[in-house]
Amino acid sequence: MPDLAISVSDLSKKYDSGLAVSHSNFQVPAGTICGFVGPNGAGKTTTIRMLLGLISPTGGTGEILGQSITSPDKYLSQVGAMIEGPAFYPALSGAENLRVLATLGGFPIERVDQLLEQVGLAERGKSKYKTYSLGMKQRLGIAAALLPDPKLLILDEPTNGLDPEGIQEIRQLLRSLADKGTTVFVSSHLLSELELISEYLVMLRKGEVVFAGPMQDLFDAQQPFMLVKTENESDLAKIISLAANAGHKAHIRDGVAHIEGPAEWAGVLNKLAFEAGILLTQLSPQLPNLEETFFEMTGDQK
C-alpha cells in the first residue's frame, strides 16, 4: 500500500435538504495528481470543505497526510488550498493579500514575491485586488495555495477564467509540483485538461463515488465506441435501432449517435446502414476518453 495523501471512508454530509455526500470511499496516493470530477451539485466542494475542516462530516472518517480530518490543525500547515474560486480583500494589493495569509500561517514573507513571480503576477503585485481580471485573481488564488510549500495541494477549478496559455502554464505548474512529490487533488470541469495531467481520478455522482482509482483502470473498463452522423438527422433513431438489434448499446447526444463497439464493427454498421437506405456522413471509431466516460458514468448531459 503506497503512502496516502487522502483517505476517506464512508464519509458523509447530510443537510436538511438531503445527503450532499453519501458514504464516500476513496484514496489518493501521495505524489500523484488526482482529478476530482462530477456534475454540478455532485458533492465535490462539500467533500473538499470536509477535507479542509471547514465543515464537519455527519458520518464516516477521513485522513489527510495520515491525520484525522477531525484535527485539521495537525495537517493544514502542509496543505495548500483554493476552494470555490479565489477570495481576497478587494482594497488590499495582491501582494498584501498574500502577506496577510503568510503572516497568519507563519510562512516566510519573502515567499510572497517568489510566488507572485511564479504565477506571473510579479508586475501587478502592488495593484489592488479589485483591479484584477478573473484570470489574475485565479493566479493569486493559486499563489496563496502554494504559500506553505504544500505536501498536498487541493484546488477547486483552478483554471476558471484563464486563457489557453494560462491553462497550459497551470498544467505545467501542477506537473512540476507533482514531480517534486506534492500531491495535487484538483477538481475541474475541463475534463480534457484533467485527462492530460491526472494519474488518478475520483468521480462523484449525486454525492456518491462512482469511480476512484488509476485513470487507466477507468479507460480499461470502458468500451470503445463510434460516433455516427447521418445525412438526415431523423435517421439517427434508425441507426440506434440497428445497433441495438445487433447487441450494441447506443444513444443520441447532440445530434450524434454514440454506439459502443470495437473499431472492426464499423464496417458491419456501415453495411447495415446502406442496406437500410441510410446515408452516413460520419463514422468514426473512438477510444474512450475522460469526457465520454464522464457522461457515461454520471449520466450527465453535455
Next chain:
Amino acid sequence: MILSVVRIFFAEWRKLRRPTLLLGTLGAVAFFSVLVSSLLFLLIDSPQGNGDRGVRITREMLALPSGSTQAFSSIGNLLGIIALCVFAAQTAQEYSLGTLRNLLVRQPGRIRLLVGKLASMKVFAIFMTLVGAIISIGVSFALAGGKDVNTALWFNSDGRIEIAKTALNVYISVLGFGIIGMVLGILLRSPISSISIGVLWLLIIENIVGAVKSSTLEWLPGSQLATVAAGGTETISYTHALSLSGIYVGVALIIATTLFTKRDVAN
C-alpha cells in the same frame, strides 16, 4: 497557542492599517471630537444648553480638574458607534468576501482566530481613543481661553488623573460597542446588515424606548456603554453601567464564539 494568536494579530493588523480604513476611521473620530468639543464651548452661554440633551455645563464646571475631559467623555457614544461599524464590517466581510475559508485553512483554531482578531481590534480601539482624547482636549484647551474658562486645574495631578480615568472609561466603552459590532458580524455574516441593525438599535430604538419609558435606560446596552464612557450619570451609577455592560458583552461573546466555532463555513 500564543505564537498563533500573535500571528493572527499581525495578519489582522495588516488589514486594519490600510490607509483608507485607518485614516477614514480616525478622520471620523477627529470630526466628532472637534464638533462636540467646539459646541461645548461655543454654546456655553446658550439658554438651550451646551451638553447632551440640553444639559448646561457651566464655566465653573469646566474649570474643575475634569473640565478638560467633559467633551471627550461625551463623545464616547459616538466613538463607540464608529467602533461598532468598523468591528462589524471587519468581521462580517470575512463571510461576505469568502475570505474566512482562507483564514481557517491557514489557522484552523477558530477560538485562536477570534482571540487574535479581537486583540488586533483592541489596539485599533486604543488608537481611536487616543486620537479622540488628544483632539477633544486640544480643541477644549484652545477654545477655553476665548470663553473665559479657567484651565488652571486641567493639567495638575488631579486633572491628569481625570484624563487617564476618562480615557480608560471611553476605551472600555468603545471596546464594548466594538465587540457588539463583532458579534453582530458573526451572527449576521453581512457588513451592511450588522452595521445597520447595530446603529439602528443604538441610535434610534434605544432612544425611542428611553423617551417612552426613561427607566429602561438603566438596562439598555447602548445606554450602559455610554454611561461607562461618561464615568456614570445622575441616574445610572458607573458601577451599575460597568457591570451590566460586562454581562451584555460577555453573553454576546459566548454566543458568538459558540457559533463561530461550531458553525459550518459553507460560503
